[in-house]
Amino acid sequence: MTPRHRRLLDHIRQHGDTSVEDLARVLGVTTQTIRRDIRELEDARLLARYHGGVSIPSTVENIDYDQRRVMDSDAKRRIGQLAAAQVENGRSLIINIGTTTEEVSKALLHHRGIRVVTNNLNVASILSGCDDAEVIVAGGLVRKRDRGIVGEATIDFMRQFKVDIGIIGVSGIEADGTLLDYDYREVRVTQAIMEQSRQVWLVADHTKFGRHALVRLGSIAQVDKFFTDLPVPAEAAEAFEKAGVEVIVAGAEQEK
Structure with a gap:
């Protein structure tokens, strides 16, 4: 993960479900950059995406070893x-x-x-x-x-x-x-x-x-x-x- 990925995940862990716009503002990047980060983290099963925002994934299944x-x-x-x-x-x-x-x-x-x-x-x-x-x-x-x-x-x-x-x-x-x-x-x-x-x-x-x-x-x-x-x-x-x-x-x- 990049340092920005870590900051993104840390923010969601601390504040819960978060919109794309809020993440872009907090991290000081464009919404396009945040959406790209979200896609990468979702592919790694570190985030769950919903309409307009993201959250931490399911509490019942761990990340792959x-x-x-x-x-x-x-x-x-x-x-x-x-x-x-x-x-x-x-x-x-x-x-x-x-x-x-x-x-x-x-x-x-x-x-x-x-x-x-x-x-x-x-x-x-x-x-x-x-x-x-x-x-x-x-x-x-x-x-x-x-x-x-x-x-x-x-x-x-x-x-x-x-x-x-x-x-x-x-x-x-x-x-x-x-x-x-x-x-x-x-x-x-x-x-x-x-x-x-x-x-x-x-x-x-x-x-x-x-x-x-x-x-x-x-x-x-x-x-x-x-x-x-x-x-x-x-x-x-x-x-x-x-x-x-x-x-x-x-x-x-x-x-x-």
């Missing part, structure tokens, strides 16, 4: 590097499904003596290249679209462990600190991961704020550390402060 993997990839890489830097050698972890958690696993490749439980075949594949890591893969139903593993068998599997750190991603964060996702089966696995972790670390870029999804996963109050790429938006700051979660922002200097 291949698209999510390249969206804000630099921010996700910085978040992954910052989170991994705080994982000490010799720790046990559970890492769940998500493109940002996959960036954490890439940044863990040089850690020593770690043991990682995961329901994400992409994470397992990445960490299989780490000579000094033991990787344990959950059983269950493999989703073809993103190679995530979900289902009752996965929940039972996770409940066999008690790890130092659970590293999770989410699809959306409400202003009141509610954590959201799209797949009920995936949510239940993530809830089990949180229960079996002594500390819960959430990794999510700023676009997750104001992004609506169907299923409630939990609350930011259940999280110990939150790794992101920009400061928490003003409308959510009170909920984060009340929860006492430690917010750690990965700035541009984190990029390698």
Whole structure:
């Protein structure tokens, strides 16, 4: 996405359904330029267009995995590097499904003596290249679209462990600190991961704020550390402060 695409999406997330004319005025471009941007973002399933304006897409279906993997990839890489830097050698972890958690696993490749439980075949594949890591893969139903593993068998599997750190991603964060996702089966696995972790670390870029999804996963109050790429938006700051979660922002200097 271009910087203007990001500004456009951020404005709609903050203000809701918006007309083409308002977007053109806010971004300082012509309506023709905005309509072209909207077509591109609609093709990427990041926007839903209606007569005269645009809105955030359906709350029941996530963006395709291949698209999510390249969206804000630099921010996700910085978040992954910052989170991994705080994982000490010799720790046990559970890492769940998500493109940002996959960036954490890439940044863990040089850690020593770690043991990682995961329901994400992409994470397992990445960490299989780490000579000094033991990787344990959950059983269950493999989703073809993103190679995530979900289902009752996965929940039972996770409940066999008690790890130092659970590293999770989410699809959306409400202003009141509610954590959201799209797949009920995936949510239940993530809830089990949180229960079996002594500390819960959430990794999510700023676009997750104001992004609506169907299923409630939990609350930011259940999280110990939150790794992101920009400061928490003003409308959510009170909920984060009340929860006492430690917010750690990965700035541009984190990029390698």
